[in-house]
Amino acid sequence: MSWITRPSPLTYYNSLDGIIGLEHDILKGFCEENNIKLITLSANSNYELFKRYDNENIDIVGGHLSLTKERLTKYKASDAYDKTSVHIISSLRKPKIRGLEYLPEYRGVVLENSSYGAV
Template identity: 25%
Template sequence: MPNPPCQRLHRLSTTLLLVMGLSGSGCAPPPENKLQEVIQTGELVVVTRNSPTTYYEGPDGPTGFEYDLVRAFAKSLGVSVRMKSIDRFSDILPMIANGDGDLAAAGITVTPQRATQVRFSPSYQQIRQQVIHSTRTPAPTNAKALVGRSIEVVAGTSYVERLESLREKYPKLKWTEVQDMETEELLIRVQEGQTEITIADSNIVALNQQYNPDLRVGFNLSDAEKLAWA
């Protein structure tokens, strides 16, 4: 019986090898040249971020969903993996576009705006952006209900793109973009009442609700979106 994770990895590998050439830049050398470079150096440099859904240091060493996928891909190439964990999410795609890594595996949502900066692999997961509040605050039920609320989101994320598009319809919509925190940290701030609302991908929400039981989903801010490597 086919193994879905293996099938996803195969699709990722095939496209990265034949289409992306392990480089996000539109001015990158031909795929086979970059691939040969990675194989010759024996190392795949991956830009990522530290979070439970991507990459982190567990009791037995590096782990995480993205890390496991990347390690399997590197194994298929016969090379080692070097993870570059970046503090600011907004720095990840510029690093790939500038050639400061071979690929980015960081729970990145594919958007039209980002597709003008980097190339993406096939999607390995679908998520939805969700508006998150705690049990101690009134539940927002639609985009209009976000006007006048205290909202914090991670800078450089697709959440910002979505809010910017909503502001065209609701000009009074405001939010704060946080540079030096992860989405998981903002969820804790919501849980502890330090801010009213944040926005997070549904996979991140599902995991964090296990440890922060007061978190609630107000509503889905987007339709299904794709996560992919860049």
């Protein structure tokens, strides 16, 4: 079974004890239980991850991904096991940010090819 993901503590990463991470451990356990070889592939961005999934013979895509409308129309998804939230963190020396109206002189940006554009 081939699996493509992005390295992170929830997916997989190389530690002193080898490859670990929640998603990796779940898939590894499933593969061991069913006598299937697990092949882990790594992508540097979500764009690369989905492009390779679409164009290569890859069985599963992972990486703590958000389900956007576009992704739901194109791919089948499992139930979510975690939730991601976007937060603004500021200095204790500044007034508490209670809403975007407290940041009139600032602009925000969204990472290209990320799911945050749909949030």
